[in-house]
Amino acid sequence: MAEGIDPILRMAAQLARLPGIGQKSAQRLAYHIAAMPLDDVKELAAALWQGRKALRFCALCGNYAEDEFCPVCKDEGRHNGQICVVRDARDVAAMERMRDYRGLYHVLGGALSPMNGIGPEDIRIKELLARLSTETVEEVILATNPDIEGEATAAYIARLIKPLGVRVTRIAHGVPVGSDLEYADEVTLAKAMEGRREL
Amino acid sequence: MAEGIDPILRMAAQLARLPGIGQKSAQRLAYHIAAMPLDDVKELAAALWQGRKALRFCALCGNYAEDEFCPVCKDEGRHNGQICVVRDARDVAAMERMRDYRGLYHVLGGALSPMNGIGPEDIRIKELLARLSTETVEEVILATNPDIEGEATAAYIARLIKPLGVRVTRIAHGVPVGSDLEYADEVTLAKAMEGRREL
Numbered sequence: 001m002a003e004g005i006d007p008i009l010r011m012a013a014q015l016a017r018l019p020g021i022g023q024k025s026a027q028r029l030a031y032h033i034a035a036m037p038l039d040d041v042k043e044l045a046a047a048l049w050q051g052r053k054a055l056r057f058c059a060l061c062g063n064y065a066e067d068e069f070c071p072v073c074k075d076e077g078r079h080n081g082q083i084c085v086v087r088d089a090r091d092v093a094a095m096e097r098m099r100d101y102r103g104l105y106h107v108l109g110g111a112l113s114p115m116n117g118i119g120p121e122d123i124r125i126k127e128l129l130a131r132l133s134t135e136t137v138e139e140v141i142l143a144t145n146p147d148i149e150g151e152a153t154a155a156y157i158a159r160l161i162k163p164l165g166v167r168v169t170r171i172a173h174g175v176p177v178g179s180d181l182e183y184a185d186e187v188t189l190a191k192a193m194e195g196r197r198e199l
Numbered sequence: 200m201a202e203g204i205d206p207i208l209r210m211a212a213q214l215a216r217l218p219g220i221g222q223k224s225a226q227r228l229a230y231h232i233a234a235m236p237l238d239d240v241k242e243l244a245a246a247l248w249q250g251r252k253a254l255r256f257c258a259l260c261g262n263y264a265e266d267e268f269c270p271v272c273k274d275e276g277r278h279n280g281q282i283c284v285v286r287d288a289r290d291v292a293a294m295e296r297m298r299d300y301r302g303l304y305h306v307l308g309g310a311l312s313p314m315n316g317i318g319p320e321d322i323r324i325k326e327l328l329a330r331l332s333t334e335t336v337e338e339v340i341l342a343t344n345p346d347i348e349g350e351a352t353a354a355y356i357a358r359l360i361k362p363l364g365v366r367v368t369r370i371a372h373g374v375p376v377g378s379d380l381e382y383a384d385e386v387t388l389a390k391a392m393e394g395r396r397e398l
Contacts, residue, residue, distance in 0.1 A: 005254075005263050005264065005265060005269065005270060006253075006265060007249070007250035007251070007253040007254055007263075007265065008250065008254070008263060008292075010246045010250050011246050011247055011250040011251075013246070014242060014243045014246040014247070015243075017239075017243070018228055018231060018232075018243075019227070019228070019231055020224060020227070020228075025219060027292075028218070028219070028381070029217055029218070029219075030250075031288075031289040031292070031381075032217060032218055033217075033247055033250075033251055034250075034251060034254055034263060034288070034289075035287075035288075035289075036251065038251060038252065040216075041247060041248055041251040041252075042248055043213060044213045044214075044216070044217075044247060044248075045244040045245070045247045045248035046244070046248075047209045047210050047212070047213040048210055048213070048232055048240060048243060048244045048247075049240055049241060049243075049244035049245075050206070051206035051207065051209050051210040051229075051232075051233075052206070052210075052232055052233060052235065052237060052240040053237065053240075054205075054206040055204075055206055055207070055233055064204050064206075064207060064233060065204065066204060066205065066206065070204065071204060088230075088234075089230075089233070089234075090230040090233075090234075093207075093226075093230070182227070182230075
């Protein structure tokens with residue numbers, strides 16, 4: 001018996017694999033779920049599994065999508081000549097929370113990191129360049145994380161794009177340096193967008 | 200769009216209903232799950248749903264069980280004349296982590312609380328008395344929580360059982376007063392068991 005019976009142990013083991021949930025919280029959550037009405041647990045499990053299964057990547061920008069294109073790319077009003085380049089799809093959600101930005105996105109799916117063997121061909125830079133030749137783009141806003149890898153990625157992309165005559169900007173360091181874009185509050189993100197400068 | 204696309208919002212909404220998971224962590228978890236391999240999410244959802252579905256209550260002690268009886272009650276070697284009375288099934292897991300106790304349990308499923316309209320007929324006291332007349336019981340160890348309701352419940356049960364000539368003990372206050380039994384560490388719980396006193 002020891003830590004509980006099998007179904008509860010299996011719940012706790014799975015929950016403990018999630019970020020920020022230690023063994024003790026996983027166990028507490030498992031016992032909470034054990035005491036939840038059957039229908040509520042069904043709803044929880046279905047939301048996770050059906051939700052994950054429903055997710056795909058937008059064929060244009062790489063953001064999470066339910067169909068071929070994400071809600072941003074599907075919105076004709078947002079094809080305004082601006083493309084905001086971010087590392088992850090979750091960064092799109094962070095930018096959207098600001099509610100100020102009305103252009104499109106491009107999700108790189110990572111950042112350049114020679115230390116970890118991640119080069120330009122491992123992130124969606126080629127796809128970004130393709131968009132610049134097929135779409136009418138006036139400005140590329142580089143909103144990669146304000147950390148070493150994010151800065152390096154922004155600098156690399158800026159060098160590639162500037163010769164094409166497209167305006168390239170970098171979000172201002174209103175975003176606290178060394179942090180994660182995902183955690184920035186709306187005001188800080190709005191400040192960072194306002195203060196963006198030519199590269 | 201705002202906070203994310205529907206499947207992710209639904210995941211986050213469900214996760215935010217769990218104890219200790221706020222809106223922000225729920226959203227972070229949802230994005231983590233969105234990025235997890237499909238099979239891993241399937242395993243997580245299945246562990247929660249199948250796990251919850253597999254749970255029933257032991258016909259003897261009220262602990263969580265997969266069959267008619269829980270692993271403790273099924274173990275012949277543990278029918279040693281001791282019954283440890285706890286509030287919740289999760290408290291059984293806490294006691295079992297101590298690995299010292301070799302008797303049986305009785306889960307009350309609550310604590311007496313006149314304020315909340317919970318009386319003796321609302322928790323499994325009748326079932327405990329029934330066990331005393333059908334099983335050979337030498338000692339009832341009252342391990343309800345060391346808070347007001349737990350103490351009241353212990354005192355109430357002690358008054359009922361002592362006339363029957365059964366030894367009734369209460370775990371010592373090695374368990375920090377005002378806390379939750381579930382959070383006690385193994386050593387504290389062992390001390391509490393050692394120092395139990397006659398009521």
